[in-house]
Amino acid sequence: MMLNKWLVYLLLCIGSICYGQNTAKxxxxxxxxxxxxxxxxxxxxxxxxxxxxxxxxxxxxxxxxxxxxxxxxxxxxxxxxxxxxxxxxxxxINKTISVCGIVLSNEKKTPLIGASVVVNDIGRSVITNENGKFNLPNIPINATLTISYLGFESRQLAAKELFSAQNNCKEIILSTKNEELNQVLINVYLTPGLQKYLDGSTVLNTKKFGILPGLIEPDILQSIQALPGVESTNESIANINVRGGTNDQNLVLWDNIKMYHSGHFFGLISAYNPNLTNKVIVSKNGTSAEYSDGVSSTINMQTKDDVATVFSGGGGINLISADAFLEIPITKKLELHISGRRSITDLFKSPTYTKYFERSFQDTEINADSNQKNTSSDFYFYDYTAKLLFDLNEKHQFRANIIGINNALDYSERNTSNSNETESKVSTLSQKNIGYGGNWKAQWSPKLSTNLITYFSRYNINATDLREETDQRLTEANEVLETGTKLNTQYKTNDNLNFLFGYQFNETGMLNQTTVSAPFYSSTKKDVLLNQALFSEVEYNKNNTYLRVGLRLNYFQKFEKLLVEPRINIRQKLSNEFALKLEGEFKNQSTTQIVDFEDNFLGVEKRRWVLVNDKDIPIATSKQGSFGVEFNQNKLNIEATGFYKIVDGITASNQGFYNSFQFNNANGSYIAKGLEFLANKTAYQYSVWVSYTFSKNDYEFDTFTPSTFPNNVDIRHSVSLGFYYNIFKNLKIAVGGIWRNGQPYTKPIEGKETIQKGNTTMVNYDSPNSETLADFMRLDASLNYNFNLSQFIKASFTVGVINATNQDNVINRYYKVNPNDSNDAVQVNNKSLGLTPNISFRVNF
CATH class of the missing domain: 3.55.50.30 (Phage tail protein beta-alpha-beta fold)
Structure with a gap:
């Protein structure tokens, strides 16, 4: 016993000596x-x-x-x-030194791959490798470095602290942000810059974005189409179909401002400049109780929100547009961010523009090759953003935002008759969306914080079409005015438990106006809807369990209606490799779009926003549940999710029917159910993935015969696969393909293709959506090269090709009465983009 005591004493003494040797003063x-x-x-x-x-x-x-x-x-x-x-x-010794470091998370000290390391004042930067390590040679000895990673607190370190002359890189520990329990589950999801959170949402970090097939910039509305359950049946990023929903069923937010327009060039180009966007969060199900609207998905775009002390910016040009952005520090507490982009299509008709123009205006009156008419068209777009950031102190932050989006089309047509008299007509189409927003974040105590949000959004579409054959002018206008206020209160009892309480108020007004001359007709309809909501949720994250449960109460004063919406999001880790996922939500939507068909304006489809009236246009409601299994080991991620969704309160007029119900007014629903699968293997130099979706999507309209038939976007099988590879340090390539079943369409009854209704001859359609188009196939590729123009200026050159094999894809088919034979119906095929190249050159400083 005495011997044991002496041994313990001896070991303690040796330990003390060793400790003293290792911690010399x-x-x-x-x-x-x-x-x-x-x-x-x-x-x-x-x-x-x-x-x-x-x-x-x-x-x-x-x-x-x-x-x-x-x-x-x-x-x-x-x-x-x-x-x-x-x-x-x-x-x-030198004015410059070499530094290195290893960036680790505070939990289990796992390497943070793709963390951003920026040398302040000179603009040099690098990202960490697969081990979380970075090296930076020739750094000013008195420089300061900022190390940041999405979901973690940033750190600033003096270059002297990271001096690597002894070849001993310092470990740099980043702590998770206190305001976020949504910790990153997968750091690299398909490509660097895409990540997955514990709640199942997908996050795009544009600053760290790698490359995806066919893309020349980090466009979230294009990127998410690689995910299972997300389609765009007509290739339009403004027509994203999430688990069978229509595009107007996606809630799109830009810095908390609700947006009613999301695409340039009739949806082929995103309307949101990604260069000042910090992250974009996409949720398909299990959404936070903080959000309503968007019965299909929520796309939440957030711009950079930290006040910096370094002046930076950049600009770029491609074959469609040019853009620039600046981050301007005014004082240590005040900063201004601005960006702008404009098309160059009215100055230079590139091959890319030609492909986009042909795709957008096929089978319309805009036909520059007409032999009978001398026509010209002028199409352009622009967008701009500005954000003012002010930190009063460490506890109070104020932000103010503005965003503007504009599309304009002018079309002129001159027709020379046999008597050599020239008649002309000018038609215009304009789409605008402008938004203003502001918020006040307050940290009242380490546990209590609030965020007061307010915004104003205005959307306009104006169209004027002069029809020379009838000497008739058609003018249409659609306007949306919305103001909103939201107060979020968060209370943290500890690092694992977070409570959210909130109140939201919205006022939405809409105008729809139609004027026709010869004979004169005018219709103006205005509607206003007030909506108030209370919401609360609890979020828990500890060990192997993630849980978020919420409840939202929506009250519509005009209809005296209360809607109760529960939300649930659970992820339970069974082992180091396997986890189970359960999500569910009830949601509602009080706005929808009415589709104007091809004969309304030059053959160009327009969509008009309308408010619900709880009668012929009811409040749309959705109920959705999903259950999935996840496997994650050695950077191999495999997910399988089954889902069931029912959306009630849709109208026939907002589905864009090309069948016997095309001009009918009716209310109905659709049920989408299916299975989503994704396998993704990532490493520092490459990422390879394959996604598959099986889905069955049917309409149900009780007043129609038949009452049940396939949805317009019923895509039964869809496969997306891709490959990203970092060839050299600065050279990346991505190749990927999409294959899916063709969408449904309705053909006329054979032998009796038209029918007379009063004085109107119409197509005599067969059973609705009983036919399907040929399968859709497309191969895309992109190549990106980064290089330094100087010590302070970084440049990148990107080449992208959409439909590299020039596949002839029909994405929509409808019929119209043959103008030369009223007993015959003419088949009209809308085709996808052919081989479409694009080139981008960017500089950042």
Whole structure:
């Protein structure tokens, strides 16, 4: 027993000695120099500011003078040089040094792949490799580095702290942000910059974005189409179909402003400039109780929200548009972000523009190749954003935003008759969406915070069509005015439990106006709807369990109606590899779009927003549930999810029917159910993935015969696969393909293709959506090269090709009465983009 005590005592003593050896005390260099001066009776000559912040271990007293000088040179970034036996000079070795570090998370110290490391004031940056490591040569000795990663608190470190002359990289620990329990589940999801959160949402970080097939910029509305359950049946990013929903069933937010328009060039180009967008969160199910509307999905875009002290910016040009952005620090607490983009299509008709123009205006009156008419068209678009960031102090932050989107089409037509008289007509189509927003974030205590949000959104579409054959002018206008206020209150009892309480108020007004001359007709309809909501949820995240349960109460004053919407989101980890996922939600939507068909304006389809009236246009409601299994090991991620969704309160007029119900008014529903699968293997240099969706989607309209038939976007089988590879440090390539079943369509009754109704001849359609188009196939590719134009300016060159094999895809088919034979129906095929190249050149500083 006594022996054991002595052994313990001996081990403690040895441990103390070892500990003492490993934690030798460092002394200020100024004190070390004074000691050496006394020891060797010498004098050091130096600038006080060069050594003021340096501390080292004292040299061995047995060292000679030369050994002491060598020791000082090895332990500092200074040059100690003996002029003679009496004087020693001290100077800075270099104005630049090499630094390195290893960035780790505070939980389990796992490497953070793709973390951003920026050298302040000079704009140089790098991202960490698969081990979380980075190296930066030739950095100013007095520089400061900022290390950041999505979902983690940023850190600033002096370059001297990361000096790597001893080839011993310092570990840099980043802590998860206190305001977010939604920790990152998968760091690299398909490609760098795409991530997955614990709640199942997909996050795009545009600053760290790698490359996806066919893309030349990090466009979220294009990127999410690689995910299972997300389609665009007509290739339009403004027509994203999430689990069988229509495009107007997606809630689109830009810095908390609700947007009613999302695409340029009739949906072929995103209307949101990604260069100032910090992250985009896409949720298909299990949405937070904070959000309503969008019975299909929520697309939440957030711009950079931190006040920086470094002036930066960039610009770029491609074969469609040019853009620029600036981040301008005004003071240490005030910063301005601005961006702008404009098409160059009215100045330069590139091959890309030609392909987009042909795709957008096929089978319309806009036909520049007509032999009978002299026509011209002028199409352009632009968008702009601005954000003012002000930090009053550490507890109070104020933000103000503005975004503007504009599309304009002018079409002129001159027709020369047999009598050599020239008649002309001019038609215009304009779409605009402008939004203003602001918010006040307050951190009242470490546990209590609030966020007051307010916004105003205005959407306009105006069309004027002069029909020379009837000398008739058709004018249409659609306007949406919406104001909203939301107050979120968060309370954290600890790091694992978060409570959210909130209130939201919205006022939405809509105008629909139609005017026709000869004979004169005018119709103006205005509607206003007030909506109030209370919401609350609890979020828990500890060990292997993630849980978010919420409830939202929506009250519509006009209809005296209360809608109760529960939400649930659970993820339970069964082992290091397997997890189960359960999501569910009730949601509602009080706005919808009415589709205007091809004969309304030059053959170009328009969509008009209308408000619900709880009668012929009811409030749309959805109930959705999904259950999935996840496997994640060695950067191999496999997911399988089954879902069931029912959306009630849809109208026939907002589905865009090309069948016997085309002009009918009726209310109905659709049920979408299916299975989604995704397999993704990632590494530092590559990522390969395949996604598959099986879905069955049927309408149900009780007043129609038949009452049940396939949905317009009923795509039974859909496969997406892709490959991303980092060939060299600055050279990346991505190749991918899409295959899916063709969408349903309705053909006329054979032998009796038209029918007479009063004085109107119409297509006599067969059973609705009983036929399907040929399968859709497309192969895309992109190549990206990054390089430095100077120490402060970075550049990138990207080439993208959509439909590289020039596949002839029919994406929609409908019929119209043959103008030369009223007993015959003419088949009209809308085709997808053919081989469409694009090139982008960008600089950032």
């Amino acid at each position: 460092k002394t200020a260099l100024t004190e070390v120099i004074v000691s050496i001066e006394k020891q060797f009776d010498i004098k050091f000559s130096y600038a006080v500011e060069d050594i003021a912040a340096i501390a080292i271990e004292k040299p061995n007293p047995s060292f000679t003078l030369q050994e002491t000088i060598d020791y000082l040179n090895s332990k500092t970034l200074l040059n100690f040089k003996a002029l003679d036996n009496r004087y020693i000079t001290v100077s800075v």
